[in-house]
Amino acid sequence: MPLLRTSLLKSEPAGTLQSLGELFALANAMEQEAADRYTGLAAEMQRQEKLDLATVFAELAAAEREHVDSVARWSQSRLGKDPDPAMVRWEAPETFDSETAAEIATSRLMTPYRALSMAVRNEERAFAFWSYIAGFAEDPEIKKAAEAMAREELGHVAILRKERRRAYHSEHDRTRAGQQANAGIVDAAALERCLAIHLAGLERRVEGESVNRARELHRETVEMSALAAGFGQFPAGLEQRDAQAVAEALADAYLDGAERSEEPGRLESLQQLAERAIARLAWLRALT
Template structure:
């Protein structure tokens, strides 16, 4: 259980459940929040004219509303009444990643696969939460109900993983089709292009920002040397804006670091990823 808690939950539950009524109310609140968050993301994607992502989040919101109805029916059958929101005495540990929500709204590279991967992570956190409560519950009835909730969340994880796999294959099929015969470049070339874009952007900034932009240009040239020969990207990326290129490189360094077996290579990729993350965060701050 400690491993489950540390890897998925950002904090331990703030209290213990003392009745089934409290459990149903907390479960209802968590499912309602997820439905609301997904609906919010669907609306934001529609506002950005990103119809494919809007459809993904609309489907996720609909699934969460079904979960709300399921909890309500369970409460009715066991307690003879719907969940009472006033019985929620403490906030559950965050199972819906706020940073991920922000990234979905701002990322120019968000895809259905990446969105579904975040949804899977949310459901895994919910599974960890209910598993934790079940493990430490003293009342046998509450323990059993928490175990049922954990099982439900695990089922949601399995379902979303299947949908995510389909999205992954569709995304990569499109990518291979689009780039199979296209000219390819490596991360070094993209870093050099990024350095040039930073220098062009410098003129429109205040002195402090301009100085930071020069530093980023120098850093990008250094990173281009370190990333020489790494990655394969469509050459057309060189024509994209600085933020998009920076995001592509950040994702590439992070993903390759996850797959790296060699300790030296892993350390190098993690260092590149760390600088790339800080760079992307600063670029995004300019447009806020």
């Protein structure tokens, strides 16, 4: 149980469930929130004309609405009534990845694979939540129902992982074809130099305090280009993208590299690059 709390749940549940009615009410609220969040993301992706992502989130929203209906049917079969929202006494720990959801709305590089990765984490957190509830339930009936909810969420994880693998292979094939069409790859240093040019241009266009920040980031980016020499492989076509897309690709690459690195010195260097890259990306996003 401690492993579930530390690796998946951001905080422990605020209490214990006292009845099946309360369990169904909380399950209904959690599934409905997820359905609403995915519906909102689908609408935002539609607005941005990112139709592949809009389709992914619309399908996720539909799946969550099916989960809402499933909880309602279960409540009807056991209690003879629909879940009662008034029975929710405390707020469940956050199982929906709101930080990633917020990033999706502004990301230049979001893909179906990354969107499905967020959905997998959401279901894993829901599984951890219901496992926690089952582990601490004193009432055998509540324990059994919570265990059933956990198994249901685990089934959702398996389905989404399969969809994520399919999306990964599809995107990998497209990326490889794009790299061949672009006839080359570049390293992080080349992208940092490209971004430095963007920042120099921004320095001339922004006003007030933003001028100083653009100048500071330009200087940092030039420094980072030397530190990043030889790191990473990116499609050469990325150099033609805007500043935010380039900055996002670099931040993701440094984070991923740090996560995979086993050499202490390299790990520290990539962590420092990632920290600076994330701050830089946040400023660029704030401008838009």
